[in-house]
Amino acid sequence: xxxxxxxxxxxxxxxxxxxxxxxxxxxxxxxxxxxxxxxxxxxxxxxxxxxxxxxxxxxxxxxxxxxxxxxxxxxxxxxxxxxxxxxxxxxxxxxxxxxxxxxxxxxxxxxxxxxxxxxxxxxxxxxxxxxxxxxxxxxxxxxxxxxxxxxxxxxxxxxxxxxxxxxxxxxxxxxxxxxxxxxxxxxxxxxxxxxxxxxxxxxxxxxxxxxxxxxxxxxxxxxxxxxxxxxxxxxxxxxxxxxxxxxxxxxxxxxxxxxxxxxxxxxxxxxxxxxxxxxxxxxxxxxxxxxxxxxxxxxxxxxxxxxxxxxxxxxxxxxxxxxxxxxxxxxxxxxxxxxxxxxxxxxxxxxxxxxxxxxxxxxxxxxxxxxxxxxxxxxxxxxxxxxxxxxxxxxxxxxxxxxxxxxxxxxxxxxxxxxxxxxxxxxxx
Amino acid sequence: xxxxxxxxxxxxxxxxxxxxxxxxxxxxxxxxxxxxxxxxxxxxxxxxxxxxxxxxxxxxxxxxxxxxxxxxxxxxxxxxxxxxxxxxxxxxxxxxxxxxxxxxxxxxxxxxxxxxxxxxxxxxxxxxxxxxxxxxxxxxxxxxxxxxxxxxxxxxxxxxxxxxxxxxxxxxxxxxxxxxxxxxxxxxxxxxxxxxxxxxxxxxxxxxxxxxxxxxxxxxxxxxxxxxxxxxxxxxxxxxxxxxxxxxxxxxxxxxxxxxxxxxxxxxxxxxxxxxxxxxxxxxxxxxxxxxxxxxxxxxxxxxxxxxxxxxxxxxxxxxxxxxxxxxxxxxxxxxxxxxxxxxxxxxxxxxxxxxxxxxxxxxxxxxxxxxxxxxxxxxxxxxxxxxxxxxxxxxxxxxxxxxxxxxxxxxxxxxxxxxxxxxxxxxx
Numbered sequence: 001x002x003x004x005x006x007x008x009x010x011x012x013x014x015x016x017x018x019x020x021x022x023x024x025x026x027x028x029x030x031x032x033x034x035x036x037x038x039x040x041x042x043x044x045x046x047x048x049x050x051x052x053x054x055x056x057x058x059x060x061x062x063x064x065x066x067x068x069x070x071x072x073x074x075x076x077x078x079x080x081x082x083x084x085x086x087x088x089x090x091x092x093x094x095x096x097x098x099x100x101x102x103x104x105x106x107x108x109x110x111x112x113x114x115x116x117x118x119x120x121x122x123x124x125x126x127x128x129x130x131x132x133x134x135x136x137x138x139x140x141x142x143x144x145x146x147x148x149x150x151x152x153x154x155x156x157x158x159x160x161x162x163x164x165x166x167x168x169x170x171x172x173x174x175x176x177x178x179x180x181x182x183x184x185x186x187x188x189x190x191x192x193x194x195x196x197x198x199x200x201x202x203x204x205x206x207x208x209x210x211x212x213x214x215x216x217x218x219x220x221x222x223x224x225x226x227x228x229x230x231x232x233x234x235x236x237x238x239x240x241x242x243x244x245x246x247x248x249x250x251x252x253x254x255x256x257x258x259x260x261x262x263x264x265x266x267x268x269x270x271x272x273x274x275x276x277x278x279x280x281x282x283x284x285x286x287x288x289x290x291x292x293x294x295x296x297x298x299x300x301x302x303x304x305x306x307x308x309x310x311x312x313x314x315x316x317x318x319x320x321x322x323x324x325x326x327x328x329x330x331x332x333x334x335x336x337x338x339x340x341x342x343x344x345x346x347x348x349x350x351x352x353x354x355x356x357x358x359x360x361x362x363x364x365x366x367x368x369x370x371x372x373x374x375x376x377x378x379x380x381x382x383x384x385x386x387x388x389x390x391x392x393x394x395x396x397x398x399x400x401x402x403x404x405x406x407x408x409x410x411x412x413x414x415x416x417x418x419x420x421x422x423x424x425x426x427x428x429x
Numbered sequence: 430x431x432x433x434x435x436x437x438x439x440x441x442x443x444x445x446x447x448x449x450x451x452x453x454x455x456x457x458x459x460x461x462x463x464x465x466x467x468x469x470x471x472x473x474x475x476x477x478x479x480x481x482x483x484x485x486x487x488x489x490x491x492x493x494x495x496x497x498x499x500x501x502x503x504x505x506x507x508x509x510x511x512x513x514x515x516x517x518x519x520x521x522x523x524x525x526x527x528x529x530x531x532x533x534x535x536x537x538x539x540x541x542x543x544x545x546x547x548x549x550x551x552x553x554x555x556x557x558x559x560x561x562x563x564x565x566x567x568x569x570x571x572x573x574x575x576x577x578x579x580x581x582x583x584x585x586x587x588x589x590x591x592x593x594x595x596x597x598x599x600x601x602x603x604x605x606x607x608x609x610x611x612x613x614x615x616x617x618x619x620x621x622x623x624x625x626x627x628x629x630x631x632x633x634x635x636x637x638x639x640x641x642x643x644x645x646x647x648x649x650x651x652x653x654x655x656x657x658x659x660x661x662x663x664x665x666x667x668x669x670x671x672x673x674x675x676x677x678x679x680x681x682x683x684x685x686x687x688x689x690x691x692x693x694x695x696x697x698x699x700x701x702x703x704x705x706x707x708x709x710x711x712x713x714x715x716x717x718x719x720x721x722x723x724x725x726x727x728x729x730x731x732x733x734x735x736x737x738x739x740x741x742x743x744x745x746x747x748x749x750x751x752x753x754x755x756x757x758x759x760x761x762x763x764x765x766x767x768x769x770x771x772x773x774x775x776x777x778x779x780x781x782x783x784x785x786x787x788x789x790x791x792x793x794x795x796x797x798x799x800x801x802x803x804x805x806x807x808x809x810x811x812x813x814x815x816x817x818x819x820x821x822x823x824x825x826x827x828x829x830x831x832x833x834x835x836x837x838x839x840x841x842x843x844x845x846x847x848x849x850x851x852x853x854x855x856x857x858x
Contacts, residue, residue: 034798257854377849417835
């Protein structure tokens with residue numbers, strides 16, 4: 001058998017394996033949809049207990065992945081994300097208990113009301129069904145994703161990074177044991193155990209078994225999944241977040257927010273990447289801000305007018321305005337007014353998070369209404385765009401889509417609403 | 430130039446034309462998103478006025494379509510759907526005024542609350558942006574779709590059936606004039622004016638310009654759009670709706686509901702296609718029901734046990750259980766109990782609408798919770814699954830998807846929610 005034939009045969013067997021997982025997930029999803037809150041919470045606590053009991057096995061499996069990663073030349077950042085220290089296992093355990101504490105969204109009935117025909121109509125919150133999650137190196141995502149899907153009554157198929165195969169396998173054993181202890185089907189959470197890339201293609205092409213795909217990873221993964229999926233996708237593209245300092249801003253607040261939004265953490269999607277400053281206050285605030293950024297080691301890239309004020313600022317190229325740096329780099333543009341700022345955001349932003357700093361009521365109101373991003377803020381740091389800060393209790397990701405779920409996605413984003421109708425023999429006239 | 434080269438060149442020009450429309454729609458969507466309620470209502474009333482004033486031109490255009498349809502051998506049903514009588518024009522005008530009366534969903538803020546950090550977090554309802562609608566022969570859909578998108582602050586690109594080209598063109602003139610009268614961009618509603626099928630391919634492949642596609646039409650259109658779209662789709666597949674008569678049902682209510690659900694109208698997606706009857710009451714109710722169906726001319730196809738009770742009932746083949754007849758045909762199955770009924774629905778149903786008839790509280794509660802369909806009913810006819818009956822005021826379609834919008838989709842289904850954050854200089858610690 002030549003190697004291309006071998007590949008094809010491996011792909012076929014991966015395809016068949018994923019279909020089998022899909023069928024089992026669909027079947028399990030019916031059981032999960034009717035599992036009561038106490039049972040689901042029991043499973044979450046039991047999985048936490050299993051993680052605690054099997055720390056040694058998890059550490060061993062993780063060692064194998066770390067060794068393979070080093071042998072394969074993974075860089076230090078990837079190795080760091082791959083590592084499961086005792087502290088990270090504690091974090092996973094704590095996360096499970098926290099999700100058990102959250103209110104169960106399933107079964108909530110909203111807006112039940114009588115209609116002129118005499119029927120009562122309302123909406124009941126229900127699980128989506130089967131959620132496919134595709135993610136990269138961090139093995140603790142396996143627990144995050146599994147626990148959110150479990151609590152929201154979904155079955156899930158998890159496809160982690162190939163470099164975390166053994167770690168994910170060891171975690172999967174804990175999940176299966178915890179589910180069984182609570183009397184729930186082990187197939188409610190299935191972890192794909194092949195590194196064959198065909199598994200992703202198979203997972204995103206089974207609308208009969210999978211209701212939604214959540215890809216978590218770099219742009220190339222997201223783009224591939226979005227392009228090829230035959231299943232709806234809740235995706236998180238990039239965050240090119242803006243702060244606009246209006247000429248009616250309190251300059252101290254503007255200073256604090258612009259500094260925090262850029263320098264609180266660099267490698268996160270809700271960090272500010274572009275600062276827009278109204279021309280009326282640019283000469284006042286930019287030198288102080290630039291000084292603070294310089295002390296933090298942030299490279300500045302400005303428009304021409306910015307460079308007249310900040311002489312040692314690098315020039316910003318056109319490409320800078322749509323760049324997600326995820327690094328100590330900031331582009332700065334001086335704009336005429338609110339309209340120019342909103343035009344810039346509409347043109348270059350990624351629809352993630354934007355904030356205006358202003359003391360003007362009408363401008364704040366316009367910014368809130370007119371900026372088309374998943375989070376729009378007044379006088380607050382973009383770094384607040386986060387499921388925990390918003391009170392969701394947990395977060396499966398931050399959606400930059402407009403359909404279904406937008407911004408931080410918690411338990412509710414993993415559910416939908418069906419209509420319910422209550423009658424007493426009512427018929428349509 | 431040979432004919433294949435001519436086709437390619439036509440496709441390229443269609444592609445270019447659609448991209449131009451997409452760009453214009455994206456631009457118009459910003460203006461529409463901030464249009465206030467009064468302006469949008471003014472446009473709706475102005476379009477209604479234009480339809481009234483231009484009745485002759487619309488009738489002329491419709492005559493051309495009807496003549497071409499007859500020449501091309503369209504069947505009577507299609508010709509009927511294509512025809513714009515004076516009464517149908519009245520209906521469109523009335524529909525526009527009704528949509529103007531509906532509450533504007535845009536800008537509604539829900540759940541604004543303080544977080545421990547001191548920020549206030551809530552959700553604001555906003556338009557989706559650009560909605561692409563692909564539909565078949567009925568030209569009055571042009572007004573339905575345009576008015577719902579307009580009221581919900583979206584820009585829209587409408588692609589109607591080629592057989593309605595002139596009618597849709599005449600209606601488009603009215604829409605453009607009405608928009609202009611209210612000071613809104615004419616490009617907020619664009620009607621595709623080519624019959625080239627490449628227009629559909631282009632429209633569903635422009636995620637940069639189109640936020641969601643709503644296909645309204647037969648299964649082949651929906652399947653093609655779902656398979657090829659690179660944009661999220663709110664789709665309506667088929668309605669294989671069930672009524673389950675439990676053995677604790679009030680048999681008079683069961684009779685009324687089963688008769689109404691099947692015979693009130695045949696060609697509609699919320700008509701019952703399969704009747705499930707608990708074995709304990711089958712012998713009681715089926716003969717009476719069969720008699721009533723026979724009087725209405727409904728063909729019955731039953732399982733073996735049904736045929737023992739109803740001797741002149743045709744046998745149901747396996748394929749009958751998943752068939753959407755849209756006709757005076759009904760499949761009937763006797764089932765052991767509630768669980769068997771729900772298993773049948775899970776296996777053969779299309780997730781549209783199912784109803785249980787029962788006097789038993791716990792069974793009603795289980796059916797509501799466990800049946801995974803867009804509408805789930807107790808003691809009511811499936812025919813109630815409808816945007817008007819549910820109080821949405823209007824309906825762009827009935828979604829059989831689970832993501833974003835499920836069941837009847839009104840104005841709210843054409844919007845999404847963004848997060849808003851209000852602070853006073855808050856930064857993340």
